[in-house]
Amino acid sequence: MSSIMTSSYRARRDHFEPSDTDPQEQRRLRGHLEQIDYTAFVSNREVIPQVMGLGASHTDPAAFQRLAVAAASARARWIAESLRLTEGGHAVSPSDAQRLSGLRLAYEELSEAYEGLRRMVERGYLPYRAPER
Secondary structure (H helix, E strand, C coil), X not given: CEEEECCCCXXXXXXXXXXXXXXXHHHHHHHHHHHHHHHHHHHHHHHHHHHCCCCCCCECHXXXXXXXXXXXXXXXXXXXXXXXXXXCCCCCCHHHHHHHHXXXXXXXXXHHHHHHHHHHHHCCCCCECCCCC
């Protein structure tokens, strides 16, 4: 079983790998699995742009920049608050820890959203328009 490491968690791929020794049966099964994967690809390519309100439009560098800036800002707020809370050398209160946790969660979610958008472009689910030079 393989796994993929993202920025905050490890996702496992649990694809069936046939152990049947009959090569013809293995080819047939792989053909079915490729058909299943293609169905998922086509579904993602059709649904994702519609849900995101892009229709036939493209995603562009500005969308990536907005997410990157939002994630960077959230990270900076989380760390700045951490430093502020520990300046006095006192224990962090439960309410402060909870607020800090919320700031970290905001950073992690925005970071994962950025990675998710990148994967959508990488996999061909979203068309990408590079800036004209």
